[in-house]
Amino acid sequence: MNNLLEARNLSKFYKEGDEEIKAVNNIDFVIKENEKIVIYGRSGSGKSTLLNLLSGLDTYSHGEISYKNYKYDNQHKKITQLRKESMGFVYQFHYLLKEFTSVENVALGSMILGENKKKSLKKASDILDKFGMSERLHHFPNQLSGGEKQRVAMARALINKPNLIFLDEPTGNLDKDTSKEVISYLDDLADEFKSSIIVATHDPEFRNFSDKILTMDSGVFV
Ligand SMILES: Nc1ncnc2c1ncn2[C@@H]1O[C@H](COP(=O)(O)OP(=O)(O)O)[C@@H](O)[C@H]1O
Numbered sequence: 753m754n755n756l757l758e759a760r761n762l763s764k765f766y767k768e769g770d771e772e773i774k775a776v777n778n779i780d781f782v783i784k785e786n787e788k789i790v791i792y793g794r795s796g797s798g799k800s801t802l803l804n805l806l807s808g809l810d811t812y813s814h815g816e817i818s819y820k821n822y823k824y825d826n827q828h829k830k831i832t833q834l835r836k837e838s839m840g841f842v843y844q845f846h847y848l849l850k851e852f853t854s855v856e857n858v859a860l861g862s863m864i865l866g867e868n869k870k871k872s873l874k875k876a877s878d879i880l881d882k883f884g885m886s887e888r889l890h891h892f893p894n895q896l897s898g899g900e901k902q903r904v905a906m907a908r909a910l911i912n913k914p915n916l917i918f919l920d921e922p923t924g925n926l927d928k929d930t931s932k933e934v935i936s937y938l939d940d941l942a943d944e945f946k947s948s949i950i951v952a953t954h955d956p957e958f959r960n961f962s963d964k965i966l967t968m969d970s971g972v973f974v
């Protein structure tokens with residue numbers, strides 16, 4: 753498989769008074785097409801910072817990143833478009849819009865790319881079906897359980913069949929069984945869409961799902 757995203761000598765430093773925090777410190781990272789990588793590490797080890805750099809959401813202090821054939825320029829222009837078209841995101845907190853139903857929340861992910869409402873709603877209901885949510889299409893977020901909300905958040909991240917999905921503590925608020933269930937849906941859909949996955953997590957349930965496990969500590973892989 754080809755490399756999808758590649759980072760070399762990647763660093764992100766924060767200034768705190770006289771001190772410099774090396775949140776990400778000279779990291780090399782490669783993910784291939786259709787590969788699943790899990791990043792473990794205690795809180796504060798640099799996982800979220802690394803994900804934000806790799807997705808172009810944050811600027812780096814040093815290094816280089818290339819995605820497909822595009823070299824990041826740290827300027828957020830082209831990468832913003834690439835991110836919309838071909839990356840998906842899931843966070844610990846679902847960030848669903850509370851005044852929209854499940855199917856509407858998911859459809860928004862497609863409408864952002866200019867797809868019309870009717871087609872977007874159809875795509876959304878198809879993908880929610882794959883997440884076992886066909887009975888919950890017209891429920892609002894406050895009518896859903898924690899696991900259901902995360903399944904909707906994942907469906908929203910996947911609706912455009914992204915090449916790369918970033919998940920930051922996606923099961924952080926779920927119990928063990930629910931977590932297992934949500935991961936299994938994610939696993940199946942990622943395979944179906946041939947999406948690559950980068951998960952930052954504490955959840956041991958991700959061990960079985962990954963092709964590669966990395967551990968971060970103090971901004972480096974250990
Ligand atoms: N905006 C920021 N300003 C200063 N320090 C930050 C900022 N964001 C993160 N950090 C620091 O960078 C380190 C890594 O944080 P983070 O990437 O959030 O770790 P994790 O996701 O593994 O918990 C921590 O020491 C954190 O305090």
Ligand SMILES: [Mg+2]
Nearest residue numbers: 799800801920
């Ligand atoms: Mg984090």
